[in-house]
Amino acid sequence: MSTVLQLKNITKTYGDMRALSGIDLALPGDAYISLLGPSGSGKTTLLRVIAGFEHPDGGAILFDGKRIDTVAPHQRGIGFVFQNFALFPHLSVAQNIAFGLENRDVDPVTDRRVVDARVRDIISLVGLSGLEGRAVTQISGGQRQRVALARTLVTEPRMVLLDEPLGALDANLRARMRAELRAIRERCGVTFLHVTGSEAEALAMGDTVLVLESGRIAQSADSDTVYNRPASPAVARFLNCYNLFQGRIEGGAFVGGVGRFGLGSAAPTRAASPAYAIRYDRVSVRPREAAIAEDEIRIEANFVASEYSGAAVNSFFALDDGRVFEVESHLSHAAPETYAEQGRYALVWKREDALVYA
Amino acid sequence: MSMMAVAEQTETEPVVEKKSPGKALWLLAPGVIWMSLFLVLPMLMMVYVSFWTQTTFTIEPTLTLKSWVTFFTSDTYLGALWTTVRIWLIVLVATVLVGYPAALFVGLFVKNKALQTVLLVLCVIPFWTSFLIRVLAWRPMLGKEGAINMILMNLGITDAPIEVLLFSELSVIIGMTQIYCVFMVGPIAFMLGRIDTSIIEAAQDLGAGFWRIFRTIILPLSMPGVVVGAIFVSVMVLGEFATSAALSGRKVNLLGNIIVTQVGSLKWAFAAVAGVVLTILMGAVVAALLRVVDLRKEL
Numbered sequence: 001m002s003t004v005l006q007l008k009n010i011t012k013t014y015g016d017m018r019a020l021s022g023i024d025l026a027l028p029g030d031a032y033i034s035l036l037g038p039s040g041s042g043k044t045t046l047l048r049v050i051a052g053f054e055h056p057d058g059g060a061i062l063f064d065g066k067r068i069d070t071v072a073p074h075q076r077g078i079g080f081v082f083q084n085f086a087l088f089p090h091l092s093v094a095q096n097i098a099f100g101l102e103n104r105d106v107d108p109v110t111d112r113r114v115v116d117a118r119v120r121d122i123i124s125l126v127g128l129s130g131l132e133g134r135a136v137t138q139i140s141g142g143q144r145q146r147v148a149l150a151r152t153l154v155t156e157p158r159m160v161l162l163d164e165p166l167g168a169l170d171a172n173l174r175a176r177m178r179a180e181l182r183a184i185r186e187r188c189g190v191t192f193l194h195v196t197g198s199e200a201e202a203l204a205m206g207d208t209v210l211v212l213e214s215g216r217i218a219q220s221a222d223s224d225t226v227y228n229r230p231a232s233p234a235v236a237r238f239l240n241c242y243n244l245f246q247g248r249i250e251g252g253a254f255v256g257g258v259g260r261f262g263l264g265s266a267a268p269t270r271a272a273s274p275a276y277a278i279r280y281d282r283v284s285v286r287p288r289e290a291a292i293a294e295d296e297i298r299i300e301a302n303f304v305a306s307e308y309s310g311a312a313v314n315s316f317f318a319l320d321d322g323r324v325f326e327v328e329s330h331l332s333h334a335a336p337e338t339y340a341e342q343g344r345y346a347l348v349w350k351r352e353d354a355l356v357y358a
Numbered sequence: 359m360s361m362m363a364v365a366e367q368t369e370t371e372p373v374v375e376k377k378s379p380g381k382a383l384w385l386l387a388p389g390v391i392w393m394s395l396f397l398v399l400p401m402l403m404m405v406y407v408s409f410w411t412q413t414t415f416t417i418e419p420t421l422t423l424k425s426w427v428t429f430f431t432s433d434t435y436l437g438a439l440w441t442t443v444r445i446w447l448i449v450l451v452a453t454v455l456v457g458y459p460a461a462l463f464v465g466l467f468v469k470n471k472a473l474q475t476v477l478l479v480l481c482v483i484p485f486w487t488s489f490l491i492r493v494l495a496w497r498p499m500l501g502k503e504g505a506i507n508m509i510l511m512n513l514g515i516t517d518a519p520i521e522v523l524l525f526s527e528l529s530v531i532i533g534m535t536q537i538y539c540v541f542m543v544g545p546i547a548f549m550l551g552r553i554d555t556s557i558i559e560a561a562q563d564l565g566a567g568f569w570r571i572f573r574t575i576i577l578p579l580s581m582p583g584v585v586v587g588a589i590f591v592s593v594m595v596l597g598e599f600a601t602s603a604a605l606s607g608r609k610v611n612l613l614g615n616i617i618v619t620q621v622g623s624l625k626w627a628f629a630a631v632a633g634v635v636l637t638i639l640m641g642a643v644v645a646a647l648l649r650v651v652d653l654r655k656e657l
């Protein structure tokens with residue numbers, strides 16, 4: 001796939017706060033890219049810099065090989081979908097969608113019939129038929145989301161930036177709109193860059209997932225790689241599915257707060273500080289007296305509480321150093337176990353399943 | 359589990375609060391009594407008195423249309439009505455022209471909320487002096503040997519003082535625009551301040567330039583502010599008499615001035631007729647302005 005957008009060493013500072021510290025990035029055309037980052041990681045700033053609402057302090061932005069840092073937002077060919085949708089409250093659904101076509105400085109469409117035809121096409125593309133004349137204050141959140149998207153898509157941008165587009169929707173609708181957004185994108189064949197703070201959303205939607213950490217791209221890979229091989233302890237932490245230990249590597253073992261863990265055959269991943277990560281669902285809970293196999297690692301902890309979510313149950317244990325350790329047990333072929341409150345259990349995982357950073 | 363046990367124990371009857379609108383209505387009583395005694399009753403009285411028989415020095419409660427006929431056949435009164443409407447329209451347009459850009463600056467381009475408040479408070483500073491002083495202060499500004507004429511002559515822009523500046527319709531319009539402009543700025547700045555900046559960014563992103571955005575987004579969204587400001591200004595200008603008395607040299611007679619003169623010479627019936635006409639005019643203006651924008655929807 002060809003590169004459509006390229007960022008070279010983009011920096012942006014607000015006062016003393018470094019929002020973006022050297023972003024290097026190349027985004028392919030015709031793809032769904034999700035940008036995952038916790039709040040304060042600079043993801044909205046990055047999006048606003050690409051859109052042109054903010055000017056970077058340094059670096060270059062190339063779009064289709066041409067520098068666009070000094071180009072005004074509306075001449076970049078990049079559409080922006082705002083988190084709160086930013087619909088024009090005094091205009092109807094159709095008027096909102098037609099706004100860009102009729103009012104843009106460059107090449108406005110003056111022929112009423114052309115505008116109407118293009119608005120009609122895009123309305124059926126995003127599934128809003130029948131609501132053309134409604135005021136945007138009289139439609140539901142999901143419908144407003146579609147209007148915001150249609151309003152941008154009708155101007156035929158080469159790329160669409162979406163700032164937490166599902167954040168304002170309720171959970172049910174959010175799940176439906178995920179599939180909907182991907183389908184709409186495939187129909188129009190432009191690149192979507194979708195910013196989100198939800199790891200589930202990022203993994204579910206992105207052909208490529210970018211992970212932003214304190215103003216830097218920490219990882220850029222497909223969902224499976226990001227989930228199974230997070231590039232750094234920080235990425236593992238955002239994914240919200242790894243127990244992490246701080247410590248050091250010493251004589252073929254990782255030495256952390258709760259003991260020595262033997263290392264597997266894979267070489268440790270390079271990272272700023274040593275860490276040891278084991279996924280929630282790779283850990284099994286056993287009685288203390290149960291024996292372990294040779295390739296297994298065992299620690300002890302006290303059961304605190306569990307959270308049942310239907311297909312899985314997450315159990316929380318307190319380690320001896322006071323930290324919480326989480327275990328996710330899938331219930332597809334098993335009934336949920338009941339653990340005694342404050343009971344002491346052995347937590348066991350395979351050496352090979354752990355990720356080690358050094 | 360223990361959580362469920364707690365949930366069972368705390369199962370209680372939801373407390374339904376009975377609504378009693380009858381009791382809440384008592385809150386309105388002081389206002390209703392006050393307004394009936396000092397607004398509704400006097401207004402009805404005014405309408406009634408306008409039909410009384412007026413002689414040179416006395417007034418009798420014998421009903422007659424004479425005062426109304428006199429009002430609508432006299433050039434003085436009709437002229438005053440026309441002057442009132444004309445000055446009101448000019449001042450309304452002038453306050454919008456002067457106030458809107460100022461409000462646009464404060465409400466839209468000043469991002470800092472604290473600074474916004476400071477700037478709006480600055481607009482109110484003239485109100486720290488009394489109304490009459492504010493009006494009279496225009497005399498040394500606009501007079502034949504006033505500040506403006508002196509500056510213009512010293513700079514060599516004019517040879518002779520511009521006499522039309524003071525004691526003319528122009529001076530009344532200048533004075534009223536200055537005094538009432540702030541009532542236009544406030545509501546407009548308030549409406550502009552409520553516009554979400556992302557809406558303007560969205561319009562920019564869709565390719566619209568500043569004037570397009572102003573015409574299609576900013577102006578329509580600020581119209582409720584313009585209408586509220588126009589209502590304030592209209593009601594105050596239509597009832598004006600002091601500015602024209604102080605700055606027009608008695609050349610400009612508004613309906614307000616007619617009322618003052620008639621009351622001064624104890625012509626209560628004529629004054630009442632002028633009062634009723636003025637009230638109807640104001641009511642019509644406010645009703646017309648409210649038709650422009652549906653305020654219930656916007657506020």
